[in-house]
Amino acid sequence: xxxxxxxxxYYGRQSLLEDVSFEIHKGQTLAVIGEPGGGKTSLAxxxxxxxxxxxxxxxxxxxxxxxxSWNGEAxxxxxxxxxxxRAQLQGxxxxxxxxxxxxxxxxLNPHLTxxxxxxxxxQAHGLYERDALEECAxxxxxxxxxxxxxxxxxxxxxxRVLTVLALANSPEFxxxxxxxxxxDSFNREIAIRSFQAGSEDRCQMLITHDIELARRLxxxxxxxxxxxxxxxxxxxxxxxxxxSIYTQQxxxxxxxxxxxxxxxxxxxxxxxxLEARSGHGLTLDKLHHSxxxxxxxxxxSAFVPAGRCxxxxxxxxxxxxxxxxxxxxxxxxxxxxVYWQNxxxxxxxxxxxxxxxxxxxxxxxxxxxxxxxxxxxxSGGDQSELTRxxxxxxxxxxxxxxxxxxxxxxxxxxxxxxxxxxxxTRPQCLVADEPTSALDMQARSQVLEILRSVMRNKKMxxxxxxxxxxxxxxxxxxxxxxxxxxxxxxxAPQTNAAS
Amino acid sequence: MVPPIILNMLSGLGIxxxxxxxxxxxxxxxxxxxxxxxxxVFLASDLSRNLTGAESAELRAQFGLAGxxxxxxxxxxxxxxRGDLGYSVPHAAPVSELLKAxxxxxxxxxxxxxxxxxxxxxxxGIEAGKAPGAFFDRIATGAVTVVASIPPFTSAxxxxxxxxxxxxxxxxxGSEPLFPSSNPIQRDFDIARHAxxxxxxxxxxxISRFYFLARGEAITLSQRPFILNACxxxxxxxxxxxxxxxxxxxxxxxxxxxxxLTGLFGAVxxxxxxxxxxxxxxxxxxxxxxxxxxxxxxxxxxxxxLVLLLNWVIDAVATSLARRG
Numbered sequence: 001x002x003x004x005x006x007x008x009x010y011y012g013r014q015s016l017l018e019d020v021s022f023e024i025h026k027g028q029t030l031a032v033i034g035e036p037g038g039g040k041t042s043l044a045x046x047x048x049x050x051x052x053x054x055x056x057x058x059x060x061x062x063x064x065x066x067x068x069s070w071n072g073e074a075x076x077x078x079x080x081x082x083x084x085x086r087a088q089l090q091g092x093x094x095x096x097x098x099x100x101x102x103x104x105x106x107x108l109n110p111h112l113t114x115x116x117x118x119x120x121x122x123q124a125h126g127l128y129e130r131d132a133l134e135e136c137a138x139x140x141x142x143x144x145x146x147x148x149x150x151x152x153x154x155x156x157x158x159x160r161v162l163t164v165l166a167l168a169n170s171p172e173f174x175x176x177x178x179x180x181x182x183x184d185s186f187n188r189e190i191a192i193r194s195f196q197a198g199s200e201d202r203c204q205m206l207i208t209h210d211i212e213l214a215r216r217l218x219x220x221x222x223x224x225x226x227x228x229x230x231x232x233x234x235x236x237x238x239x240x241x242x243x244s245i246y247t248q249q250x251x252x253x254x255x256x257x258x259x260x261x262x263x264x265x266x267x268x269x270x271x272x273x274l275e276a277r278s279g280h281g282l283t284l285d286k287l288h289h290s291x292x293x294x295x296x297x298x299x300x301s302a303f304v305p306a307g308r309c310x311x312x313x314x315x316x317x318x319x320x321x322x323x324x325x326x327x328x329x330x331x332x333x334x335x336x337x338v339y340w341q342n343x344x345x346x347x348x349x350x351x352x353x354x355x356x357x358x359x360x361x362x363x364x365x366x367x368x369x370x371x372x373x374x375x376x377x378x379s380g381g382d383q384s385e386l387t388r389x390x391x392x393x394x395x396x397x398x399x400x401x402x403x404x405x406x407x408x409x410x411x412x413x414x415x416x417x418x419x420x421x422x423x424x425t426r427p428q429c430l431v432a433d434e435p436t437s438a439l440d441m442q443a444r445s446q447v448l449e450i451l452r453s454v455m456r457n458k459k460m461x462x463x464x465x466x467x468x469x470x471x472x473x474x475x476x477x478x479x480x481x482x483x484x485x486x487x488x489x490x491x492a493p494q495t496n497a498a499s
Numbered sequence: 500m501v502p503p504i505i506l507n508m509l510s511g512l513g514i515x516x517x518x519x520x521x522x523x524x525x526x527x528x529x530x531x532x533x534x535x536x537x538x539x540v541f542l543a544s545d546l547s548r549n550l551t552g553a554e555s556a557e558l559r560a561q562f563g564l565a566g567x568x569x570x571x572x573x574x575x576x577x578x579x580x581r582g583d584l585g586y587s588v589p590h591a592a593p594v595s596e597l598l599k600a601x602x603x604x605x606x607x608x609x610x611x612x613x614x615x616x617x618x619x620x621x622x623x624g625i626e627a628g629k630a631p632g633a634f635f636d637r638i639a640t641g642a643v644t645v646v647a648s649i650p651p652f653t654s655a656x657x658x659x660x661x662x663x664x665x666x667x668x669x670x671x672x673g674s675e676p677l678f679p680s681s682n683p684i685q686r687d688f689d690i691a692r693h694a695x696x697x698x699x700x701x702x703x704x705x706i707s708r709f710y711f712l713a714r715g716e717a718i719t720l721s722q723r724p725f726i727l728n729a730c731x732x733x734x735x736x737x738x739x740x741x742x743x744x745x746x747x748x749x750x751x752x753x754x755x756x757x758x759x760l761t762g763l764f765g766a767v768x769x770x771x772x773x774x775x776x777x778x779x780x781x782x783x784x785x786x787x788x789x790x791x792x793x794x795x796x797x798x799x800x801x802x803x804x805l806v807l808l809l810n811w812v813i814d815a816v817a818t819s820l821a822r823r824g
Contacts, residue, residue: 048731052630094733101731106724111746120742124734165732 001025002047002173002203007072007082009042009051009227010062016042018227020072024220029195029204031218031235033211033250035410035440039227040207044177047074047205048099049081049089076173095125098171100162102178102438107158108150114161115146118168125169139164140190144294145317152291155182155356155434156316156467163191170198177207181437184315184467192216209440211251215239223247253441280342281305282327282349282429282461287336289322296322298485300336306428309455309462311472314482320465323482324433327463328353340428349429352422354451356434358414364407368395368417371406375424389420393450412443419450429461430454436471448474507815515807522803527575530792531568561586584797589789594797597782602801604674605767605778607690611698613763616705617752623706624713625744631718640714647707651766655700655773662696669696672775697774704766705759712755716748753817757810764802 002024009017016039024030032040045051053068062069074082076097081089093099101107108117118132136146139160150158159182166174176195180188195204195217206217214221214235221238223231223246230244242248287300296319304310314320325331327338328351340349355361362371372386390397393416406414415435422430432451436444452475455462466472472479480489559565566574578585584594623643627636646654663671670676670693680686720726720743729743768780775781779798786794 045727050727050730090730090733090735092733093731099728099731101724101728107728109725109729109743109746111749112742120734120738121732124732124738162728169733 001075001077002030002205003073003075004047005073005075007043007046007070007074008056009039009046009068009070010056011042011068012066013062013064016227017046020224020227020229022222022229022232024203024205026203027200028220029199029206029218030220030222031206031208031214032222032224033208033214034224035209035250035442040224041177043224044099044101044175044205044207046070047076047081047173047175048093048097049084050093050099055082094121094169094171096171097173097175098166098169100166100174100176100179102159102181107162108153110150113147113149114141114153117161117165121165121168127169130168135164135168139167139194140187154317154321156184156187159183159316160187160191163194167194172202174202174204175207176204178209179206180210180213181208182316185469186315211239211441223250250441253445280340280428280459281308282351282463283337283339283341283346284327285337285339287323287326287333287338289319289326289331289334291322296485297326300487302480302487302489303341304429304461304463306461307456307459308477309452309464309475311464311466311476311479312482312487313467313469313472313479314465315467318482319485320482321433324353324431324463324465327351327429327431350425350427351429351431352425352427354415354418354422354430354432354435357438358411358418359407359409361418362406362414362421364405366406367402368404368406368409369402371417371421372424375421379425381424381426385424389424392423392454393417393420394446395420410443411439412446415439415443415447416450419447419454423454423458427460429463431463431465433465434467435464436468437466444471451475504815504819507818508811511811511814511818515811519804519807523576523579523800526796526799527572530796531571579800584800585793587786587791587794587797589791590794594794597794598779598798598801601777601779601782602805604776605764605771605780607694608697608701608767608770608776608778609763611694612701612705615698615702616709617756619702620706620709621713621745621748621752622740624710624715625717625740625748627710628714628717629721629744631714636714639710643707643710646703647711649703651700651704652769652773654703655697655770658696658700658703659773669693671696674777693776697770697776700770700773701763701766704770705763708759708762709752709755712751713748716751717744720744720747750817750820753813753820757813757817760806760809760813764806 004023005021007017007020008015020043022030032043034040042051051068051070053070056062056069056071060071070082072082073080076092079088079092081092084092108114112120114136115132118135122128122130122132122135133146136143141157141160141164145153145157153161159179163179174195179195180191183191192213195206199217204217206214208214218235221231221233221235222229223238223244225246231238231242231247238247239251242251282304284300284302287297288295289297300323302310312320312323322331326333327349330353337346338349339346341347366374368390369386372389373383376383376385387397390401395401395413395416406417409417415438419430430451435451436447439447448471451462451464454460455475462475464472464475478489480487482488556565564571582595584598586592587594587597590597623639627639630636649657659671662669674693675686675689676693680689726739726743729739734743767778768783770776771778771780772784779802783795783798783802785791786798
């Protein structure tokens with residue numbers, strides 16, 4: 001079983017985890033939910049012994065430094081990971097304990113192909129009789145991906161590889177840190193099933209902001225807020241009859257996000273201008289794109305009028321990110337046209353991209369002020385606009401906040417800052433690539449609200465790429481699916497059955 | 500489909516040809532812009548006799564100094580294209596012959612030293628950068644800092660003193676014994692023995708550069724998610740150091756190599772002088788002392804061509820690798 005006793009973790013003097021205690025018995029799954037920056041990832045890493053730092057002696061106070069320090073105990077089975085030697089920890093990792101992390105683009109070795117990763121894993125743990133190809137097939141990794149390097153994989157594909165790797169050695173203790181955030185609904189099901197299979201022989205810890213996932217997988221739920229466990233109990237207790245106000249708020253946000261009605265509920269029948277291709281708007285005309293000789297996108301045509309939103313849904317690896325990069329000019333158009341339609345005819349489109357991971361879209365050593373100042377310098381705007389931009393996205397405008405480094409912003413704040421930066425360039429069109437998938441519920445609803453208001457008020461065309469159906473429903477005037485490189489659009493916008 | 504490395508090589512070729520052409524022009528014009536007349540400088544000795552006008556003109560023609568500059572340039576370029584680099588009077592031999600005899604020795608030193616300083620630098624740097632501030636890091640970084648602060652000629656002299664004179668286990672100079680053995684195996688062994696100290700001196704000079712590069716990179720790498728994830732999967736030891744740290748260092752090392760090459764050919768000059776090693780460095784050094792402009796020009800052009808060629812290949816490989824991210 002996994003047992004954590006009075007664990008305190010500090011980074012320098014800053015406390016990341018405070019007096020955390022819990023037990024996970026064999027066959028149980030504990031979901032740790034809470035806001036980002038609440039110390040969830042640090043908890044996962046300390047259980048794997050992956051935090052470099054030192055143990056504090058009795059009654060010793062942490063020093064101001066850039067190192068981790070801790071006290072308390074954490075047991076994986078018979079092994080106290082916070083007191084074990086490096087060799088013991090290395091013997092445990094990947095053997096009795098497995099870790100699945102959220103698939104960011106840097107999660108796999110850029111110099112090894114998918115198959116090499118799996119083979120390496122099997123060899124490193126002496127599983128010579130197992131076949132790497134079979135392992136991949138079990139994790140729904142199609143054959144065409146096996147010889148690709150991670151730079152040519154989508155977020156969801158990387159996530160599947162990570163899952164296969166973590167489960168290869170049938171670990172006794174499985175620690176999952178946002179294991180499905182990058183997956184589309186189909187692969188999410190496969191992943192959830194693989195976490196459920198054999199879970200009666202495992203101790204699982206699930207770290208997530210996705211309460212739906214917690215509900216499906218977890219037998220127990222703990223709520224972590226600012227490094228402290230505010231509530232812990234069985235899943236029914238915590239999720240259905242939450243005691244703390246914080247948990248109630250978290251759950252309420254989730255419900256709101258799920259039930260958000262489409263803005264234009266009366267919009268059955270569609271919008272004539274979406275079909276008519278008249279007026280101002282972003283036009284995609286017969287886009288074709290291939291990668292390594294393989295067609296990725298074929299014959300993509302669409303029209304997004306100013307002030308309207310087109311949502312493009314698609315499974316992982318369907319070419320969403322490539323299309324987003326094409327629209328925003330990061331990728332050269334191979335065949336076809338992207339232009340802005342106005343009265344005079346075709347003009348060059350002014351597009352701003354809102355990426356999935358806001359922290360990686362900004363230099364971490366820049367302050368909030370510098371990020372916006374730079375964007376305003378580029379667009380020739382004057383500094384007085386800076387405050388207005390911040391207000392528009394609902395961020396504070398005091399000088400303390402302006403001096404904050406971007407790496408210290410929470411995910412939601414960072415994403416709003418990226419939107420503000422995008423607005424500073426006065427684009428005609430915003431392209432948002434999974435703008436909410438890395439955010440918690442609260443931040444997600446804020447970001448969606450901001451996107452909606454700038455789209456309507458500033459008369460911007462918005463192209464939203466997502467696998468989050470709820471987000472698409474709440475924002476979009478028209479929803480299209482990207483399937484096998486083709487854009488398939490339903491005539492009328494999908495309406496929410498619940499409304 | 501054309502492999503990307505070929506495209507990279509093609510795109511890098513033009514600029515290097517241009518650089519080479521400019522260098523040839525520079526090498527042609529520089530000696531001619533020096534004050535004084537090379538023929539007079541050459542004959543300026545106490546024992547010289549007065550030359551008749553005809554003799555002087557003949558000598559000028561031999562030096563490639565007949566006619567005005569455009570004519571001279573034409574002759575010079577035509578000779579260059581035919582592979583004729585001129586005739587060295589002090590050595591009484593064609594420059595191309597002299598270079599042909601000395602370049603292999605220089606390349607021997609460089610090709611032996613390169614793996615040593617690259618591998619030692621990478622291995623040490625990775626080990627230190629994996630756990631900065633730990634025992635190994637403190638010892639190794641201290642030692643490398645000391646080595647880095649010693650100029651290459653000093654460390655070469657110290658090595659010579661230590662292993663050639665105080666404890667004479669290795670030959671102190673030259674590339675082979677005075678009378679090379681007729682047995683090819685014995686001869687190879689002698690050459691290797693003579694190369695040990697120069698190679699060591701050269702490696703010591705370059706090791707610090709690559710050690711600090713690898714250490715700095717490894718510190719950043721050890722924070723990157725893919726390394727942390729690999730540790731979480733139980734990848735460790737040799738595999739972690741080669742496939743994860745080493746492979747990621749490769750592009751950075753290559754990029755640094757392309758600029759370190761010039762420094763390497765400079766360092767080899769000191770090393771060859773200290774060990775009286777018959778390579779190009781030694782040749783260039785003597786050419787400077789003898790004011791042997793023809794030899795100097797030829798050596799500069801060939802060495803520059805060599806540096807550009809290696810730099811071209813390394814750059815193309817580095818660009819192809821960088822695409823992977």
